[in-house]
Amino acid sequence: MLLVVSELVTNAVEHAEPPFALHLHRERAGSRVWVGVTDGGPAEAEGAWTASCTDDEHGRGIAIVDILADAHGIRTHAGGSTHWARIPA
Template sequence: TTPATLSELPSTWTLPHTARSVSTARRLAQAAVAGWGMNDDAADSVLLVVSELVTNAVEHALPPLTLHLGRPDEDGTMTIAVTDGGPATETGAWISTCTPDEHGRGTSIIDFIATNHGTTTNTNTNTTTHWATLPTT
């Protein structure tokens, strides 16, 4: 399940609400998982889920954009979360210019990789957090 509060996740970065933030988020996550000594397969899965969640936030949601990474737990899992400003009324620039077969697989990818994932809406702050729990071993 999602952590009780995002403050439980040790690594948090606020990113610009732009397409460039996808590669920035990947670099930040890559540095974090390398520091945690995660094996290559688990690290690749983390980077893929980070990319999908941040891309979805940029293309389908309003700012702000915050990436949260949880350090791997003793149970062999970690949490990745992206908080955004909730659904946008228009799609992002990339989605509006690509063909239907170039997008739309992100949730399926996360569903395949994650042991659990979901969405939490905070009506007090008008934000939405999309999260996933992944195996790290």
């Protein structure tokens, strides 16, 4: 679970505008944890880390989330978006 949370938070910091919020809760049905990272929308420029590294040093975060999560996606709203994942507990 820690790796999925790390990837979602890192993606928000590197590719989106603040404010950022991390949401975690255990789902009532089944034994999964819902993780969401809400941001203020797409950034005008890439974050410092992404801009300073080569293409082979980044870009695998969502693929990692896809492998480890039961499901994941994006909810867009007026103030930005929430990237979420359901992870087996």
